Amino acid sequence: MSTRSPRSSEPSASASASRVHDEAAHLLTRAHRYAEDYLRSLDSRPVAPGPSDIERLEALGGKLPSEPSDATETLALLHEHGSPATQAQAGGRYFGFVNGATLPIGLAARWLGDTWDQNTAHYVMSPVGLHLEEVCERWLAELLGLPSTSAAGFVTGTMTANLSGLAAGRNELLRRAGHDVARDGLRASPELKVVVGEGAHAAIAKALSLLGLGSGSAIVVPQDERGAMRVDALPDLDELTLVALQVGNVNTGAADPIRDVCSRAREAGAWTHIDGAFGLWAAASRRHRELCDGIELADSWALDAHKTLNAPYDSGVVLCRDRMALARAFEASADYFQWSERRDGMTYTPSMSKRARAVELWAILRTLGRRGVEELVDQLCEHARLLAGRLTAEGFQLHNEVVFNQVLVSCESDVATRATLENVQGSGEIWCGGTTYRGRSMIRLSVCSWVTDSADIERAVACLVASRAATRS
Numbered sequence: 001m002s003t004r005s006p007r008s009s010e011p012s013a014s015a016s017a018s019r020v021h022d023e024a025a026h027l028l029t030r031a032h033r034y035a036e037d038y039l040r041s042l043d044s045r046p047v048a049p050g051p052s053d054i055e056r057l058e059a060l061g062g063k064l065p066s067e068p069s070d071a072t073e074t075l076a077l078l079h080e081h082g083s084p085a086t087q088a089q090a091g092g093r094y095f096g097f098v099n100g101a102t103l104p105i106g107l108a109a110r111w112l113g114d115t116w117d118q119n120t121a122h123y124v125m126s127p128v129g130l131h132l133e134e135v136c137e138r139w140l141a142e143l144l145g146l147p148s149t150s151a152a153g154f155v156t157g158t159m160t161a162n163l164s165g166l167a168a169g170r171n172e173l174l175r176r177a178g179h180d181v182a183r184d185g186l187r188a189s190p191e192l193k194v195v196v197g198e199g200a201h202a203a204i205a206k207a208l209s210l211l212g213l214g215s216g217s218a219i220v221v222p223q224d225e226r227g228a229m230r231v232d233a234l235p236d237l238d239e240l241t242l243v244a245l246q247v248g249n250v251n252t253g254a255a256d257p258i259r260d261v262c263s264r265a266r267e268a269g270a271w272t273h274i275d276g277a278f279g280l281w282a283a284a285s286r287r288h289r290e291l292c293d294g295i296e297l298a299d300s301w302a303l304d305a306h307k308t309l310n311a312p313y314d315s316g317v318v319l320c321r322d323r324m325a326l327a328r329a330f331e332a333s334a335d336y337f338q339w340s341e342r343r344d345g346m347t348y349t350p351s352m353s354k355r356a357r358a359v360e361l362w363a364i365l366r367t368l369g370r371r372g373v374e375e376l377v378d379q380l381c382e383h384a385r386l387l388a389g390r391l392t393a394e395g396f397q398l399h400n401e402v403v404f405n406q407v408l409v410s411c412e413s414d415v416a417t418r419a420t421l422e423n424v425q426g427s428g429e430i431w432c433g434g435t436t437y438r439g440r441s442m443i444r445l446s447v448c449s450w451v452t453d454s455a456d457i458e459r460a461v462a463c464l465v466a467s468r469a470a471t472r473s
């Protein structure tokens, strides 16, 4: 590193500084070209890599090199052997899990933000990163109709966001009962009752296990035929109850009866957390907001920008009505920390150092605006309904009411469904996953990419029809 006088506004002319710039610029130009090639290939290439593409990954293995080598060559290798071995989820024919693609502005802002190389643990480390966190915190609460003073933590994904919201809830309920669990642990603490829905995502059990609440010791409320919590089966709630609700069942897209449960929980002094990884975005759409009815009554919320909003990975958000409850859950101190009057990112997250996720989130929200987010949500849901209708017309059995972007279908038997899915996954034409739901094998399609258009839906239908026909001959 060359030395520079403090606050000098003159760019350093030192050789080493310009070398950093030249090499980065050269590599970024290459990366740009590879990225462009990649994006252009998405329409025509197979969605899933073939066996030979996977085999060629060996070229990226072998022994750890003992000597340095040319970075240009490293990047070229990555593109040559890495790009073909990706799942083409950035395109319009990937219907797996609930993954989403990346909006161009999200990708571009990410590139710029990555170039800045910001750490958002403390304000002093990144004024811009923390400023954008503050803006996104406010914009998200407004967009989703949550209390305007809610705190937001920018985390890796909904798994961590669930962990964060449930940690805040656990600590706060116990604090009200006179127990400091952060300091004294769970050993001598009053017992918490944890209530989850039968359809809760595996991330809830994992979060409960990490929090010492036990992944298997919660009261499980049965779900109805839509995959929503049965409110009539809800146990008694009290001021030591932590309730985990869901908007967006991963199979059916259904939402738990949020308003009913949250109203009862508030009366009882219980804490309600909502896992709305992909479904909470329904709140941004007038046509789909009903799914989120009553969410503003909950205490904490978790969602993914990298799903429905089509932000790049990894981008999850925890929101919490009680700012201090979230902050207390992640309290940490060290002599070298430098707290600011403004926001310090680690106040609201389990992590300390972290990248500036709010950069691309801000850029997407700034570009789409309220109406653009609504149109994105509506477009995904409309294509899901189109897909469900077309598959039903082709003789597939539909197993969910398509209330959001998830479509669950089967063939005439479990054997036929599984064989059809295998053909689909091997086709390269589209990619989607399978599941077992209500004891039956199913094919699960999620319309989560902004790229997907009605032509992609037709290709998906044709692929499923052909894959099923191939199992019959």
Ligand SMILES: *Cc1c(COP(=O)(O)O)cnc(C)c1O
Residues within 6 Å of the ligand: 098, 156, 157, 158, 159, 160, 201, 203, 246, 248, 249, 250, 275, 276, 277, 278, 304, 316
């Ligand atoms: C995806 C998902 C999660 C986990 O989110 P990650 O971003 O993978 O951490 C949790 N809950 C639901 C409902 C999900 O769809």
